Amino acid sequence: MSKQIWAYIDHFKGEALTPSWEAVGAARMLAEKLGGEATAVVLGNGMDAVVQQAFAYGAEKVVLVDDPALADYRPEPYTDALVKAAGESAPAVILFPTTTRGRELAAMAGAALDAGVIADIIEMDVVDGQIVTTRPVYAGKLLAKAVAEGEPQIITLRVRAFAKPEPDASRSGEVVKVDAGLDESAVATKVVEYATTEGGVSLTEAAIIVSGGRGVSNNPDLTPPPDITDENEIEIWRGKQGFKLIGELAETLGAAVGASRAAVDAGYIPYDHQVGQTGKVVSPDLYIACGISGAIQHQAGMRNSKIIVAINTDPEAPIFKLARYGVVGDLWKIVPALNEAFKKKLGK
């Protein structure tokens, strides 16, 4: 039997997350190098559409556990299902996208299968039959080569580090259904409800990000409404106006909105948007930093962006050391002008 190279398909209530397809692409690459079969692993309830998508993105086979106890993601039944399926076909490698659920399941599966887990890799190669991975450590200040002993080898892939394959809806393959014999009444956690945030482009998956820092509130010409008198409230109001500008440019570009910690801490924008060491690590094709100085902790989150553009009044700001293009100027003037320029050029 050829080696089974598994890619775990992360989904939210039956909708697959894009990084899952990056994992399928990586599984195909490994399958070619190791001589194996790229297999997508789908766990959930009512997953037929996701199974079809997995084939379209290049899976040669799908292992499916479809069970009412998997309707809501919880790590315990999902790990149990994964362990049962792994017991039946002994995968050599299990890849996960490094999403919240992917990381958690990889960890749990590693503990359950007594297997090594390598988290959040950005590269992988096969050397003498051994998978050699590269992963950033110390917030990307260093890179480490990491290898795991034994089987299965469990590896999580940094979002956007591996290419997403082109889908082809005409592809199909064998579906191996596994009955995991799950018992909902034995699961110690229950999902009470979801409070989902307003759509928008997900920061980690975004190809383009427009980010704002403390500088977005710096517009003395802006007159706050008369009912806001508190200094602090005025600053927050100013910051929010600044993020409106950022948001407009982001909308024109189909981009996600990011922020520095200073902007988040000051209350201009929720923490979900924070980029950096204690926020999200992103690697878009284009990162436009507006009014962000570029502190080392911010860099930790965005250093791997392909093209960085910085707009800042201070020519000495460290962000310019990372930037491909820079404008020394007031974001309140540049950002709206840039938005208009793009609207015109992109025909919007």
Added chain:
Amino acid sequence: MKIVVFVKVTPDTAATVKVDDSGNVTWGDAPLVLNPWDEYAVEAALQTKEAHGGSVTVVSMGDESALEAIRRALAMGCNDAIRIDDPALAEDDTLSTAKVLAAAVQKIGDVDMVFFGRQAIDGDTGLTPAQTARLLGWPYVGLVAAFRELDADGGTFTAERAIEEGRQVVASKLPAVVSVAKDYGEPRYPSFMGIRKAARAKVPVWSLADLGIEAPAVKVRLTQLMNPPKREVQCEFIEGETPEEIAEKLADKILAEKVL
């Protein structure tokens, strides 16, 4: 409530971390600190104790430098501390660490809740909390942003998890393992009294023999550490008479990069 919080010591976020000529990791004279994510875990553990009574024990596995993290957690208000150290632990990976931490929870005994940080900012793996939960066979609620309720006597709690899509609200039984997200809220600063008490505290050291386990096998190895390739970017400054002119030029430059 008997609460345990696991913490790790890490170089400060502002440290310049490098691989030196002999292949060792150095961070000059940058200070060692309580892993920033663990500050949130300590805060959540302390608030849980303050609301429901009981005690918080801070536990760290590591050499004497781990005391930096332990003392900070004590100064914030943890009741007591344990350091786990053993020559046989010179090498570790997350699973071997989780096995040691799970054994520590068993040895402490009657623990109701175990708190973890989201990830350690040196190794950046974020695997240990879920692995420890699985080894204990306890429910795991990761990335807790808030507790909605906690019934210590009934042995249940409800928490909001921060996930990509927003919040997942989960009800769970105790004992349980949680990791804490930054959304939980700012960690407190240690008080002057707290710092003094922490400085004087004697921290017992447990060996593997004390835990009654052998050194767990290590399966993941870092075979090479490298300074990342230098990003040789030369910033091209876009200038012009008016914002419109600058914006025009900048938009053209960006479009020419074909990243849109």
